Amino acid sequence: MPQIITEQNLRNLIDLLVKESKVVVGPKQADSVVLYQPLAAGSELTLDSLPRRSAKELFFPICENILSYQRLDGKMQVTDVDRSRFPETVLIGAPPCDAASPAILDAVFSWDYNDEFYLERRRKSTIVGIACTQGDDACFCTAVGLAPDTDTGSDLFLTPLKDGSYACKAVTEKGKALVDAHARLFGEAASADAAPFAEQGTEKLDLVKIKKWLEGHFEDPLWEKISDICVGCGSCAFICPACHCFDINDEGSTEQGSRRKHWDACGFSKFTNHASGHNPRDVQNKRYRNRIMHKFKYYDDKFGRTLCTGCGRCVRACPVGIDIAEILSTINAKQD
Amino acid sequence: MNAKANKNQSSCIEPSYYQAVTQAIRTQAVQVLKDGTVAGVVGYLPGRRKGTARPALITTPEEAEKLIFSPACVNNLSVYLTKSKKGVLKQGRIGIVAKGCDMRALAGLMGESQIKREDLFIIAVDCAGVYGSRAERSESVTEANIARKCHECTVHHPEGADFVAGAATELSGLTPLEAEEMARIEALPQAERWAFWKEHFSRCIRCMACRQVCPFCYCEQCLCDKNRPQAVENSPRPAGNTAWHIVRAMHLAGRCGGCAECERVCPMDIPLNLLNRRMAKELKELYDYEAGLAPAEKGPLNQYKEDDDQSFIK
Amino acid sequence: MHAEAKQHDFEPKIVAFVCTWCTYAGADLAGTSRMQYPANVRVLKFPCTGRIDPVFILRAFQKGADGVLVSGCHPGDCHYMAGNFHARRRFAAFRALLDFVGVDLHRLQFSWVSAAEGGKWVEVVTELTERVRAMGPMLEFKSLEHEEQWSAFQAMADVPGVVNTPELKEAYDKI
Numbered sequence: 001m002p003q004i005i006t007e008q009n010l011r012n013l014i015d016l017l018v019k020e021s022k023v024v025v026g027p028k029q030a031d032s033v034v035l036y037q038p039l040a041a042g043s044e045l046t047l048d049s050l051p052r053r054s055a056k057e058l059f060f061p062i063c064e065n066i067l068s069y070q071r072l073d074g075k076m077q078v079t080d081v082d083r084s085r086f087p088e089t090v091l092i093g094a095p096p097c098d099a100a101s102p103a104i105l106d107a108v109f110s111w112d113y114n115d116e117f118y119l120e121r122r123r124k125s126t127i128v129g130i131a132c133t134q135g136d137d138a139c140f141c142t143a144v145g146l147a148p149d150t151d152t153g154s155d156l157f158l159t160p161l162k163d164g165s166y167a168c169k170a171v172t173e174k175g176k177a178l179v180d181a182h183a184r185l186f187g188e189a190a191s192a193d194a195a196p197f198a199e200q201g202t203e204k205l206d207l208v209k210i211k212k213w214l215e216g217h218f219e220d221p222l223w224e225k226i227s228d229i230c231v232g233c234g235s236c237a238f239i240c241p242a243c244h245c246f247d248i249n250d251e252g253s254t255e256q257g258s259r260r261k262h263w264d265a266c267g268f269s270k271f272t273n274h275a276s277g278h279n280p281r282d283v284q285n286k287r288y289r290n291r292i293m294h295k296f297k298y299y300d301d302k303f304g305r306t307l308c309t310g311c312g313r314c315v316r317a318c319p320v321g322i323d324i325a326e327i328l329s330t331i332n333a334k335q336d
Numbered sequence: 337m338n339a340k341a342n343k344n345q346s347s348c349i350e351p352s353y354y355q356a357v358t359q360a361i362r363t364q365a366v367q368v369l370k371d372g373t374v375a376g377v378v379g380y381l382p383g384r385r386k387g388t389a390r391p392a393l394i395t396t397p398e399e400a401e402k403l404i405f406s407p408a409c410v411n412n413l414s415v416y417l418t419k420s421k422k423g424v425l426k427q428g429r430i431g432i433v434a435k436g437c438d439m440r441a442l443a444g445l446m447g448e449s450q451i452k453r454e455d456l457f458i459i460a461v462d463c464a465g466v467y468g469s470r471a472e473r474s475e476s477v478t479e480a481n482i483a484r485k486c487h488e489c490t491v492h493h494p495e496g497a498d499f500v501a502g503a504a505t506e507l508s509g510l511t512p513l514e515a516e517e518m519a520r521i522e523a524l525p526q527a528e529r530w531a532f533w534k535e536h537f538s539r540c541i542r543c544m545a546c547r548q549v550c551p552f553c554y555c556e557q558c559l560c561d562k563n564r565p566q567a568v569e570n571s572p573r574p575a576g577n578t579a580w581h582i583v584r585a586m587h588l589a590g591r592c593g594g595c596a597e598c599e600r601v602c603p604m605d606i607p608l609n610l611l612n613r614r615m616a617k618e619l620k621e622l623y624d625y626e627a628g629l630a631p632a633e634k635g636p637l638n639q640y641k642e643d644d645d646q647s648f649i650k
Numbered sequence: 651m652h653a654e655a656k657q658h659d660f661e662p663k664i665v666a667f668v669c670t671w672c673t674y675a676g677a678d679l680a681g682t683s684r685m686q687y688p689a690n691v692r693v694l695k696f697p698c699t700g701r702i703d704p705v706f707i708l709r710a711f712q713k714g715a716d717g718v719l720v721s722g723c724h725p726g727d728c729h730y731m732a733g734n735f736h737a738r739r740r741f742a743a744f745r746a747l748l749d750f751v752g753v754d755l756h757r758l759q760f761s762w763v764s765a766a767e768g769g770k771w772v773e774v775v776t777e778l779t780e781r782v783r784a785m786g787p788m789l790e791f792k793s794l795e796h797e798e799q800w801s802a803f804q805a806m807a808d809v810p811g812v813v814n815t816p817e818l819k820e821a822y823d824k825i
Contacts, residue, residue, distance in 0.1 A: 530752025
């Protein structure tokens with residue numbers, strides 16, 4: 001018999017986890033936007049809309065200190081961040097397009113160099129994903145190989161049922177441990193009638209074909225055509241669950257300060273600007289081309305995955321209406 | 337001022353109005369492209385999703401046949417004219433579709449010698465208003481989905497264009513939401529005003545969309561990108577965010593034409609136009625200056641009078 | 651010598667941005683005339699008030715100033731003809747902006763002090779210092795400096811919004 005949890009018990013679970021001194025992060029109303037934020041109580045969980053920013057910030061914060069320095073008695077003292085103090089975290093209520101993102105990003109943060117900031121946060125987190133019942137016309141997860149009920153990346157996966165409760169599936173040991181530790185909140189149901197999943201506005205894409213086209217068309221009139229209107233902001237990259245570029249800045253004075261790692265975006269003109277003044281991606285369409293190439297070719301070359309979960313955030317947020325799903329279907333339809 | 341006389345006020349703009357405006361824009365754009373008046377037209381094309389539109393740089397009459405105007409045509413296209421962005425003007429004279437608020441930006445840019453009037457062919461739109469960000473995209477604008485800036489629009493009927501598409505229509509009885517919000521914040525105790533902005537600025541992720549869509553942020557080197565010396569922290573933390581938004585508002589004071597693009601594009605819903613409005617109001621009160629009404633050689637902050645108010649100076 | 655100097659609990663940091671031709675010379679005159687004024691003020695010399703960017707004021711507050719003074723030549727006396735006239739407009743606007751975002755303008759003083767007005771310099775600095783002393787430290791910008799995005803938390807205790815009091819624990823125990 002399938003295991004279920006009622007909505008009330010899901011909220012109670014959050015309360016219990018908070019009590020256990022875990023940081024519980026979930027979609028929460030913050031002014032007019034819904035964002036992933038620490039929840040003080042289960043009642044704060046908001047499951048009726050996709051958070052404006054993706055869940056990647058849980059592992060890859062917008063900005064974090066990686067060391068601090070201070071001059072003491074004429075000598076510079078450098079203090080590392082004590083990563084063992086990173087708290088145990090439970091992410092609750094991430095739809096498949098967000099829950100899948102750490103599964104994609106693990107590869108890049110543990111490749112030639114182990115980014116212990118990312119990895120430590122990742123080790124200490126449990127992800128409770130939830131099947132998506134409310135897509136809109138910007139969503140395209142099915143086009144990039146996910147689906148509203150994909151449990152990739154989730155440790156525990158919830159599927160909303162018609163009666164308002166959730167069917168639970170422990171995907172990993174972490175997920176099973178979470179259920180076992182709070183077994184009294186979970187029940188069993190005779191049948192599990194799933195609520196209808198979200199509908200998608202786009203057709204399924206042939207990612208292999210798209211990658212093949214990208215391989216042969218580094219120079220192509222398409223790039224200028226699709227991105228001549230790009231104004232070069234970073235909103236698409238910043239709200240993306242998969243974009244992971246960062247910059248490192250030393251901020252402070254000659255006496256004390258911090259070294260900070262924070263989000264960066266390939267759309268910015270300064271992104272590739274060399275100290276000499278030379279900029280290999282000197283115009284916006286080269287920068288936009290990199291965005292597409294990185295997501296659908298370079299990342300796949302290196303790690304065998306597409307760097308996109310089809311959440312549609314960039315489609316909704318682009319100030320000038322650049323629509324990545326439309327671009328992909330344009331490429332998908334190309335014959336040569 | 338004929339437009340004002342036969343003003344048609346209603347609670348909903350009929351889709352047929354947009355169809356008529358669209359037709360007028362197409363006809364005009366095709367004509368100026370065909371007869372060689374312009375090398376290109378900056379206008380709007382429909383987006384993939386229903387009820388959306390996006391900017392487009394058009395160079396052929398065939399493409400111009402696809403131009404549209406709808407309440408989804410929210411962008412201020414003048415951003416494409418300033419050199420650090422696209423530099424479309426290099427191709428020769430350019431046609432541009434402009435709403436009243438966009439026209440103010442054009443006037444401002446002319447005043448600041450960024451563009452020349454003779455390089456432009458302005459296809460103005462008699463605009464009833466556009467969708468607010470994330471509002472419902474139905475067939476037309478209503479009080480429910482109109483952008484906040486449009487509630488208090490004073491430039492529905494643009495003047496000084498080469499061609500005007502559409503004639504005089506606007507919604508009636510709209511509440512001045514933004515003015516009310518500004519008054520509310522001004523009336524708050526100082527500590528609560530700080531708390532209000534702190535909450536908003538803390539959410540900022542420094543995606544720079546506000547800067548990149550602003551027609552007036554055309555500096556080749558933004559002060560806020562510099563780190564030697566660093567004036568504003570690059571890192572997206574509350575401290576640097578607050579400094580950035582204050583600097584941004586200050587740099588736009590006396591220049592901003594009120595298109596509110598910064599606020600529209602903010603993925604974190606920070607009410608940035610309130611800052612711009614507040615500065616515009618102050619400069620109007622102090623120096624009786626309103627930005628963007630006509631190209632002005634000097635803005636309020638690069639001219640002075642010997643008897644300017646100095647009651648705040650000891 | 652300074653037996654009468656009062657001990658205070660709080661010594662505010664005052665940053666003064668001054669023009670080199672008038673106010674700096676005025677402050678110098680105060681010094682050479684052996685006038686006494688609070689040592690809380692740190693003077694930064696600029697060619698002209700027209701060179702003083704509003705971002706300097708912001709930076710001063712961010713880096714720990716409790717009060718800021720901007721001072722230059724009287725109208726008509728500018729060494730560069732109109733620098734102070736331009737500054738006057740710019741700061742009128744900037745004050746309105748700071749006020750709107752919730753900065754207490756009592757911490758920000760503008761003045762015209764000529765090279766001959768050593769006495770006025772003393773008066774302006776003293777008044778601002780005492781006013782800011784009475785107001786206490788400027789905490790707004792300083793506390794912002796230490797704030798992080800929630801996701802940068804390094805420990806449970808750092809996470810904003812997460813309350814974990816014994817009372818709360820007790821309440822949750824009842825679930």
